[in-house]
Amino acid sequence: MIEVEALTKRYGSTTAVDGLTFTARPGTVTGFLGPNGAGKSTTMRVVVGLERPTSGTATVDGRRYADLPAPLHAVGVMLDARSVHPGRTAYKHLLAMAQTHGLGRARVREVLAQTGLESAAHRRAGTFSLGMGQRLGIAGALLGDPATLVLDEPVNGLDPDGVLWVRRLVRELAAEGRTVLLSSHLMHELALCADRVVIIGRGRLLADASVQEVVDRSERAGTVRVRTSEPELLARELLAAGAQVTPQDGGVLHVRGASVDGVGTAARRCGATVLELGSESGSLEEAYLQLTGGVVEYRTAGTPGGAR
Amino acid sequence: MTTVVPAARAGRRRPHGAPARTGPTLPRVLAAEWTKLTSVRSNVWLALGTVVAVAGTAYGLGMFVRPDDGRSGSWVVTSGFVLAQLGFLVLGTVVGTSEHTTGTARTTFAAVPRRLPVLGAQVLVTAAAALVTAVVALGASYVATADARAGGAPGLDLSVPGASRALLGFVVACVGVALLGLALGALLRRPADALVTGVVLVVVGDQLLAANPGRVTDTVRALLPSSGARLLQDDAALAALDAATRGPQLGTWGGGVVLAVWVLAVLGAAAYRLRWHDVG
Structure with a gap:
């Protein structure tokens, strides 16, 4: 379980996260949505202890991340597929991670098999495609068999097979009683695999509700x-x-x-x-666009004569 | 919250025969850092390259040493230090910065959120790698200068006062320079910044100041980490250095102490930044 309470993170005069409160519960896939620069990644990094909050708290199973006795077993983290030394093989990357918690080579081979990377295990990570990098990131998150998973854009760059695989995987992980916090830009993907969504804009909470409730809020719903x-x-x-x-x-x-x-x-x-x-039924995408319409940080100028 | 959920069911589920789910300890982090160091091929090439550069320099300089130059036998064998320190500086810098330049920091410090054990393990792993590399380089230098000794360069006579200390000093100074590189890398996090700073402190600063001898410049020189090179000198060479300087007399071990203080001070600053500031 992830509990974020009144979390604020400032970098100098920029406020990345502004008084954010939400909870990601066990047995649930919580989708984390927001425009670019809304503070999703910052929030996730605070949750896993890489950055310290300016004020407020973020806890996992009631503890600050840094106080977890065995972090890999408590939380599986994938923040960025490019979190690997390009000169290191997938196997050695995972082995070094596993060694910090006394996990054996057998467990490394298990997650490599689980993520379909067996044949690429001894290739250097620098030669990986974006999709393979994502699989390696997910393998690292699964390594400690954690009760909570924090996945930043896990389907980014995956082929349709991979997208389907991640969807099934996160559903299974939640069905086993784990907490899954997952950010994505792909609305229909999130609508398919998340139970709840937390939507933020400019670091503030815009919505925290079940997917259905959010969909029902879109203007077209009920017409x-x-x-x-x-x-x-x-x-x-x-x-x-x-x-x-x-x-x-x-x-x-x-x-x-x-x-x-x-x-x-x-x-x-x-x-x-x-x-x-x-x-007519609404869609998550419509509801999202209506919610975030006023708070998009980097808005495109719009195509001349373009619709929307 | 009142909802009852199957909270830690997944977390407690253990694979058959799996050991207890315990967290990072220093020996475990040490094993992980050793895997990281040895699994990047360029690190191995760097160590080999350093050995070749050291032995090559000793070979080249050895050819020009004549018995009446006043050079000692230990000087011939350790003369590759000029280039060696660059190799060791790069080695340390690479270990110190690669977490931050490649984004591996996110993985590493999510696994070990107390962070300082990682820096501690990096110190030990870098010291071990530098030690092995320096010993191999010294052996290679000895072999590479065999011809020179046969041709007129002074032989390696361990009964010369301070000669065996000079050989040991070569290894210690190499380890010290590697650790200084590691500390600068961990503190500054950018390879270019760390390397430039390291080269200035270890090589360039000393050379520039040596061009303008005087009370102030000699004092500053003595307090730069480049003083660690005094560890390579036998008794006669040390006496000559102390006679020439107008700065403080560092004696037999003073140079090594200066280098050690630099390493500890920069490591301390790196530890502070790592512990209290954001990573990744």
Whole structure:
């Protein structure tokens, strides 16, 4: 379990993390989301003791990371795939890690097999592709069979097979009762593998809720979409029933404040022919963009005439 | 929090026959640092290159030594020190900075969050590697200067006062310079900064000051880590050095003490930075 409380981290006059509080619980995959520069990596580095907080606390299983008696067994960490000496082989890299906790060569070979790196074990890490580097990083995180995992962008650079593998892996790890904190920029990936999401922007907490709750917050969630031959007629009927209606092109109406059943019944009442009827669901991506829209640190200028 | 969760189930699950889940100890960190040092091929090449450079220098200089030069037999064998110290400085600097330049620090200090055992282990591992390299280099120098001795250079006579101390001093000074490199690397974290500082302290500073002898410059010279090179001198050479200087008389071991103080002071600063400041 990871508990972050009122965490603040400043570098000179820049505030990277600003009073952040959240908890990543056992048996759960907690997705950690935020625009570039929002403070995700900084938070993760404070959690694993590489940086000290300006104020506030970050604890793992109730202890400061530096006070953990056997850190590799408590927390598996992958912060950056480029945390390996390029001149060292994957095997020796993991062996040196394992030796700090008295783990044997057998365990190193086990995680190499588990991450599909057996054939590359004796190649120097500098020759690895980004995806192989990610696998090596994950192998290092799994080495101590830890109860908590902190993974920064684990699917970055992985091929579709690898993405699927990481998704299954984190689900299994959580199912075994472990705590998984995982950051990613890939929304649909996170929607598929996370139970909860913590969204931050400019170092502050924007949302901490289950994936479903966040999705339901997106504007489109709960809207009924109907296509009809007589849009004006149906719109009048729906407005009279107290719903909000936004007409779209091609005889399509977006209706809020009425259920799918209600819209169907209204259509029958006024005699409009329903050609299509369904409810729209929001997406994590939409909810995320709405939440972080105001706090994006490095916004693109936007393409001329571009949509969105 | 009131929710009951299968908290540490995963953490307590142990593979069959696995030993107790215990954390880092100094011997374990030492084993890890030794693996790290020896698993990077360039470190091995660096040590071999240092041996070749030392023996090559001794061979080259040995050819020009004549019996009436006033050079001793130990000087001929240890004359490769001029280049040797660069090799040892680089070796130490590489160990001290590579954690920070390659990002390995994130892995290392996440595994050993108390951090100081890592620096301690690096000191021991670097000292051991430097010791072995220096002894091999000394042996290679002895072999490389055999021809010179046959041709007129003074023989290695261990009964000359201070001669055996000079050979031992070569090894000690090499280890000291490697540790100074390690300390500078761990403190400054950037190879270029650490190396330039090291070269100035160990080689250039001494040479520049030697060009302007005087009370102040000789005193500063005596207090630079380059004083460690006095360990390589036999009694006669030390007496000559002390007669020439207008700075403090360092005696037999003073030069070694100056080098040791530098190593300890810079290591202390590196330890402070490592312990109290962010890494990675």
